[in-house]
Amino acid sequence: MQILKFAAAGAMAAAFLCGFxxxxxxxxxxxxxxxxxxxxSVTPEVAPALAAVxxxxxxxxxxxxxxxxxxxxxxxxIATGHLLGDTGDFGNTIFVGEPLPPPFGASIAGIEDDDAQAVMNQRFGGDYLGETTLLAAARAKGYATAALGKHGPTAIQDVTSRDGLGTIELDDDTGGRDGGHGIPLRAEIAAAIKAAGLEPLPPDRGLNGGGGAYNMAGTLVANVDQQNWFAGVATKVLLPRFKAEGKxxxxxxxxxxxxxxxxxxxxxxxALEPGINGPTSKAAIRNASNDLQALRDALKALGLDDNTDVIVTADHGFSTMSRQSPASPAAKFRYRDVQPGFLPQGFLDIDMSIGLKLPLRDATGDIVHPEQGFYPKHGSLLGADPKHPEVAIAPNGGSDLLYLPGPGAKALAPKVVAFLTRQDYVGAIFVNDALGAIPGSLPMSRIGLIGSARTPQPSIMVSFKSWSTGCADPEMCGVEIADSGxxxxxxxxxxxxxxxxxNFMAAIGPDFKTRFVDPAPVSNADWANTLAHIIGVQLSDNGHLRGRVMGEALTEGAAVPEVRPATLRSEPAANGFVTVLNIQEAGGETYFDAAGMPGRTLGLKP
Ligand SMILES: [Zn+2]
Structure with missing residues (x-):
């Protein structure tokens, strides 16, 4: 049903695009x-360049x-224009089955890492995403392409180009700065960086990287120095080079x-206040804004601004972290580096191990003893045999991904879901369609997570509880329970x-309308489709969970699509727990606003 709808949307989009x-x-x-x-969080005072776009x-x-x-x-x-059910990138940390080879060595893999992505490509058919990226399609058409910035997501933008000869890729790990191999830097680019008077490699984060501890406050400075280097390379090396090449x-x-x-x-x-609304967070928003300004200034100085579309997006929004759950057994143990009474990392893993009477192991298979002050930091394997765990848990901050890789998955899944419905920190539960309908949960296919993924699909996804501290704009003071450090x-x-x-999304340039507020729902899966249309390249359709062309925002524009909001509700669990999902349908696509148990999810309309 979902697939047909997306196919029809594609046909409609193609029909109206022909007239351009x-x-x-x-x-x-x-x-x-x-x-x-x-x-x-974007205001003209805090972030003038972002607000201007x-x-x-x-x-x-x-x-x-x-x-x-x-x-x-x-x-x-953003890279492929496909939803996650197709790209198989279900989290920053995912279960991959057999442990990855050294130096990774675990079956729960952190893939926000260049070297891990290279191994993922080897494991999953040469391209773990299984779809063409916009950058690869643009390169094939003769475009010069570059991706620079944060280690991990940057290299995903052209995920199969990892020899440095295709897309010019620069991130924290360039030159092995972040402890890995990184993506090689072409000698001619290295020479151009030197000629521009920049340091040869990106500086590390310095004081910005100090996150503190439970008894020591974290950083008070934004990531200015490192990002200035990336902005310097973009404005003094890459953009002038592209202009000179005439590409x-x-x-x-x-x-x-x-x-x-x-x-x-x-x-x-x-403390939950000011949380992420203090002066350091505001300085970080301004830092991003300043980098955007530097790029736009360089476009103008080079005479490229009239022929360049600048799109701005964010991968996600943000919350302030709470580590408090009155009922969690995990919060009752004492750990050497956790505030007494607070949740440790891996709290769900510890509670599930107790609740389901399954041995608790870390991601490499070693037994973890919370009663001795230890907790799992990088995911867990539950079960008697570490090579064949009954449950694998991959932590992803405000959500955990649960995998049931064993032959007893179908019998185990209802027990796991029933356990989850009893935890005070659980907000929403989604279950893989292959495991059948389970009261209290909605199927993963309803949120675009069942598609052509090459990586193992999660069995159960848990979103943790969120709420606001009571400020005028609840989205600006969201708090959530999360499984992270x-x-x-x-x-x-x-x-x-x-x-x-x-997330924040905006765009400016010759193909985009001016002073236009788009009321239609849009998502990060729509960018690549819209941009592929603008530059006339084809993206792949190995899976059918494609985003749409945001035609209503373009100068040649289509009408704003009709928007239909809807709310889906799971069957109640035995204890009354329900997962409610707010969606909007528009342009043949479904957009997901919020999901969870009413009263446990910020922004949810029950
Ligand atoms: Zn983050």
Missing amino acids: PAAAAPRNLIIFVADGLRSH RSEGVDFANSHSLYPTVTTPNSSA PFVLVFWSRDPDGTQHGQGDSLN QQQGQGIHGSFGRQDTH
């Missing part, structure tokens, strides 16, 4: 991603990050701020609350 006149000169594109930028170009007010609202899944959607270009700039700073900020240790009061994301799904 061909552009005279090939268009240039800049894709600027401000990691973790909430839609409502939104007010002077297209303001995508009804924007959406894809769930789970973490970085690499949304990077995969059209697509350049992706992935700003780690405000994400990295919001995660690690020291404005709010163990941040302290209470620092920033996190990953849940199905609207504060996490409502």
Whole structure:
């Protein structure tokens, strides 16, 4: 049903696109991603360049990050124009079956990492996403392409080009700075960087990288120095080079701020206020804005601005982290580096091990003893045999992905879901359609997560509880329980609350309307389709979960599509737990606003 709908949407989009006149000169594109930028956090005071694109170009007010609202899944959607059921990038951390080879060595893999992505490609058919990226399609058409910025999502933008000879790729790990091999840097680019008077390699994050501890506040500075280097390379090396070559270009700039700073900020240790609305987080938003301004200034100085579309998106929104659950057994143990009484990382794993009477093991298979002060930090395997776990748990901040790889999955799944419905920190539950309908949960196919993925599909996805501290705009003071290393009061994301799904999206340039507020829902899966249309390249359709062309935002524009909001509701579990899902349908696509148990999910309309 879902597939037919998407196919029909594609046909309709193709029909109206045929009438568009061909552009005279090939268009240039800049894709600027401000990691973790909430839609409502952009104001002219805090972020003048971001606010200017939104007010002077297209303001995508009804924007959406894809769930789970973490970085690499949304990077995969921005890169390919497909939903996550097709790209198989279900989280920053996913279960991959057999352990990855050394140095990774675990079956729960962190894929926000260049070297891990290379291994993932080897494991999954040469391209773990299984779909053409916009950058690869543009390269094939003769475009110059570059991606620079945050380690992990940047290299996903041209995921199969990893020898440095295709897309010019620069991130924290260039030159092995982040402890890995990274993507090689062409000698001629290295020479041009030197000639421009820049340091040969990106600086590390310096003081910005200090996230603090439960008894020590985190950073008080934004990621300025590192990002200045990336902005310097873009404006002094790459854009002048593209102009000199006379080639059209697509350049992706992935700003780690405000994400990295919001995660690690020291404005709010163990307190929910100001949380991620303190001065350090605001400085990080301004830092991203300044980088965008530098890129636009360079376009103008080089005379490229009239022929370059600049689109700005964020992979996801953001919340302030809570580590408090009155009922969790995991919070009752004492750990050496956790505030007494607070949840440790892996709290769901510990509670499930107790609740389902399954041995608790870390991601490499070693037994973990919470009663001795230990907790799992990088996911868990539950069961007697570490080679054949009954449950594998991959932590993703505001959500955990659960995999039931054993032969007893169908019998185990209802027990796991019933356990989850009894935990006070659980917001929403989604279950893989292959496991059948389970009361309290909705099927994963309803949120675009069942498609042509090459990687193992999660069995169950859990979004944790979220709420607001009571400010005037709830999205700006969202709080959530999360399975990650941040302290209470620092920033996190990953849940199905609207504060996490409502990312910033805006665009400006010759193909986009001016001073237009788009009321239609849009998502990170729509960018690549819209941009592929603008530059006239084809994306692949190995899976059928494609986003749409945002035609209503373009100068040759289509009408704003009709928008139909709807609410889906699961069967209630034995204890009354229900998962409710707010959606909007428009242009043949479905957009996902929020999901969870009413009263446990910010922005949910019951
Ligand atoms: Zn993040």
